[in-house]
Amino acid sequence: MDLAVVAKEIKKDDLLQMYYYLRLTRTLEERITALYRQGRIMGGVYTSHGMEAIAVGYASALERDDIIAPYHRDMGAFLIRGITPGEVIAQYLGKRTGPTKGKDGNVHIGDLKRGVIGFVSHLADNLPVATGAALAFKMRGESRVVITNTGDGGTSRGDFHEALNFASVRKLPVVFFCNNNQYAYSTPLHLQMAIRDVVERAKAYAMPGEIVDGNDVAEVYLAAKRAIQRARSGEGPTFIEAKTMRMHGHSEHDSAKYVPRELLEEWKKRDPIMKAEQMLKQLGYGDKATLKEIEERVKKEVEAGVEFAEQSPLPEGREVLDGVFATEDEVQP
Amino acid sequence: MTTAAAQEVTYLEAISQALDEEMARDERVFLMGEDIGPYGGAFRITEGFQKKYGEWRVLDTPLSESGFVGAAIGAAMMGMRPVVEMQFADFISCAFDQITEVAAKNHYRWGAAVPMVIRAPFGGGVHGGPFHSECPEGWFFHSPGLKIVAPSTPYDAKGLLKAAIRDPNPVIYFEHKFLYRRIKAVLPQEDFIVPIGKAEVKRTGGDITVVTYGATVHLALEAAELLVKEGIDLEIVDLRTLIPLDKETIFASVRKTSKAIMLHEDNKTGGIGAEIAALLAEECFDCLDGPILRIAAPDTPVPFSTPLEEYFLPKVGDIVAAARKLAAY
Numbered sequence: 013m014d015l016a017v018v019a020k021e022i023k024k025d026d027l028l029q030m031y032y033y034l035r036l037t038r039t040l041e042e043r044i045t046a047l048y049r050q051g052r053i054m055g056g057v058y059t060s061h062g063m064e065a066i067a068v069g070y071a072s073a074l075e076r077d078d079i080i081a082p083y084h085r086d087m088g089a090f091l092i093r094g095i096t097p098g099e100v101i102a103q104y105l106g107k108r109t110g111p112t113k114g115k116d117g118n119v120h121i122g123d124l125k126r127g128v129i130g131f132v133s134h135l136a137d138n139l140p141v142a143t144g145a146a147l148a149f150k151m152r153g154e155s156r157v158v159i160t161n162t163g164d165g166g167t168s169r170g171d172f173h174e175a176l177n178f179a180s181v182r183k184l185p186v187v188f189f190c191n192n193n194q195y196a197y198s199t200p201l202h203l204q205m206a207i208r209d210v211v212e213r214a215k216a217y218a219m220p221g222e223i224v225d226g227n228d229v230a231e232v233y234l235a236a237k238r239a240i241q242r243a244r245s246g247e248g249p250t251f252i253e254a255k256t257m258r259m260h261g262h263s264e265h266d267s268a269k270y271v272p273r274e275l276l277e278e279w280k281k282r283d284p285i286m287k288a289e290q291m292l293k294q295l296g297y298g299d300k301a302t303l304k305e306i307e308e309r310v311k312k313e314v315e316a317g318v319e320f321a322e323q324s325p326l327p328e329g330r331e332v333l334d335g336v337f338a339t340e341d342e343v344q345p
Numbered sequence: 346m347t348t349a350a351a352q353e354v355t356y357l358e359a360i361s362q363a364l365d366e367e368m369a370r371d372e373r374v375f376l377m378g379e380d381i382g383p384y385g386g387a388f389r390i391t392e393g394f395q396k397k398y399g400e401w402r403v404l405d406t407p408l409s410e411s412g413f414v415g416a417a418i419g420a421a422m423m424g425m426r427p428v429v430e431m432q433f434a435d436f437i438s439c440a441f442d443q444i445t446e447v448a449a450k451n452h453y454r455w456g457a458a459v460p461m462v463i464r465a466p467f468g469g470g471v472h473g474g475p476f477h478s479e480c481p482e483g484w485f486f487h488s489p490g491l492k493i494v495a496p497s498t499p500y501d502a503k504g505l506l507k508a509a510i511r512d513p514n515p516v517i518y519f520e521h522k523f524l525y526r527r528i529k530a531v532l533p534q535e536d537f538i539v540p541i542g543k544a545e546v547k548r549t550g551g552d553i554t555v556v557t558y559g560a561t562v563h564l565a566l567e568a569a570e571l572l573v574k575e576g577i578d579l580e581i582v583d584l585r586t587l588i589p590l591d592k593e594t595i596f597a598s599v600r601k602t603s604k605a606i607m608l609h610e611d612n613k614t615g616g617i618g619a620e621i622a623a624l625l626a627e628e629c630f631d632c633l634d635g636p637i638l639r640i641a642a643p644d645t646p647v648p649f650s651t652p653l654e655e656y657f658l659p660k661v662g663d664i665v666a667a668a669r670k671l672a673a674y
């Protein structure tokens with residue numbers, strides 16, 4: 013189907029904004045990778061290079077009061093929720109101005125005020141948590157929804173299945189995304205599961221499932237919109253498999269020699285940013301000047317972020333002792 | 346409260362009352378677990394609750410400990426106050442990951458409060474065998490970010506559960522199955538809590554301190570009655586809360602008596618008694634007049650058959666023997 017025809021349903025400003033976030037994600041992650049290569053980042057760097065359209069697409073479809081429980085390749089979702097590039101870089105550098113104040117690293121970013129449930133390394137652990145947030149909304153009769161994401165590897169965990177089952181039994185307002193980038197670290201999909209499409213997993217829970225082109229931001233956005241609409245109207249959860257390809261190593265230390273080069277060459281032609289540009293041009297929204305302006309703006313914002321993060325203080329050693337327990341005033345109202 | 350004045354309630358009824366009163370007081374409080382709805386729970390603690398509070402506040406879950414503990418975490422972070430029932434504490438292992446990696450760490454990592462309670466019926470003496478009699482508190486004792494309580498009386502059971510529900514942190518509430526219908530008390534009519542983090546001296550005595558919690562508190566009290574005839578006067582410190590540990594009360598008692606016995610039903614190696622013994626060695630070495638002794642279950646799973654389980658569980662005689670040995674120093 014012609015991309016532009018599908019995307020006609022989306023407002024011009026929304027599409028341009030998604031393009032901006034695609035660009036911001038790419039530029040920010042490239043900058044973080046560069047910092048990593050300079051040895052200025054200690055922990056792991058997991059990027060969404062080539063997969064930016066998934067997080068940008070689903071997070072753009074949400075309303076302000078909704079919640080996300082993202083996984084480790086969802087940078088775009090953080091940015092859309094209002095986490096700034098400066099905060100992200102501060103987080104990577106272990107600075108006190110990062111969302112975890114140096115307690116945790118990389119994309120382990122959480123902030124309930126901005127509707128972000130922090131990722132935990134144990135893959136799929138946040139899926140039951142996302143269903144619980146949705147349960148709270150349903151119990152209180154609020155029309156808020158939760159979107160959560162996982163990799164194809166994460167869908168083999170028991171917690172994935174426990175979450176889908178519970179959400180479906182109780183018709184909770186939650187949308188499950190799966191970023192199927194075909195590899196879990198070095199494990200290819202056919203050694204991860206005996207089925208061909210991850211979406212088949214949803215059948216066991218009587219959950220409607222859908223496959224989308226994960227490299228097409230408009231398609232992801234529209235699928236998310238439909239699922240969110242279902243969730244908000246009390247019809248329960250939806251499963252969306254976004255097919256894509258991991259274009260970098262599992263983390264930046266990994267050269268990913270186990271991925272056939274031809275496969276990467278093929279997927280390179282489907283780069284989500286390139287695709288979005290073509291779509292904008294076809295629709296007559298993306299003249300050179302507009303796109304150039306976005307590119308320049310994004311670069312400036314990322315550089316300002318680096319500046320902010322570098323000038324931010326590191327925490328002091330004894331702050332390690334702070335925050336093991338919460339106080340009453342920190343509980344959500 | 347429906348109980349008439351001066352009527353005795355069991356430990357189990359005390360738990361039930363606490364849940365009922367907290368649900369009535371605060372509509373954010375809701376219950377989740379297997380078979381807790383129309384059936385009323387494996388031990389009937391929530392009997393009649395679903396009728397009173399509805400299907401969503403007394404929520405029957407699929408058989409899915411990790412899934413529903415995770416869901417409780419999510420709901421708690423959104424401002425609810427979930428109380429999760431483990432049908433038996435043993436099955437908490439299925440939710441271990443959610444408890445230690447998500448609930449325990451979220452506030453430390455990114456400031457999200459997780460105000461939830463996990464009720465875990467634990468302990469032996471009921472012929473439950475290896476999968477229905479465990480004391481898993483040691484697994485969590487080592488995981489910062491959780492609070493752990495283990496009441497020994499109806500008063501503490503009610504007061505600690507209320508405190509746990511009102512606490513802004515994840516609290517694991519270990520309720521001892523052996524005590525459910527065996528221990529009774531008259532409870533105050535008015536609302537009360539037992540503060541988390543405070544041990545209680547359940548019996549004062551000048552000769553030897555016994556540090557314990559849960560069902561073994563009652564063994565220690567029995568032993569004390571026997572020993573007093575021999576002129577040995579036990580002081581019994583009931584921890585009530587395991588995390589945060591009330592070190593002050595323990596140290597004050599041992600500084601007074603100069604002798605200490607650690608007593609618990611959990612396996613000996615790596616148990617809570619081991620930690621307290623180490624703390625005493627660090628902090629109270631100068632005032633000790635004898636070795637710190639430990640009485641605990643052997644390092645085996647909990648067995649099924651009566652003679653095996655009897656051998657396994659700590660007994661009054663063990664306490665008497667240990668006290669005599671210490672008194673001789």
Ligand SMILES: Cc1ncc(C[n+]2csc(CCOP(=O)(O)OP(=O)(O)O)c2C)c(N)n1
Nearest residue numbers: 085133134135163164165166193195196197
């Ligand atoms: C429970 C668990 N086991 C192992 C790991 C180590 N690990 C981190 S990422 C990863 C692969 C993840 O693959 P997938 O879920 O497909 O996501 P992707 O990284 O491919 O986007 C592994 C094995 C982990 N984080 N959690």
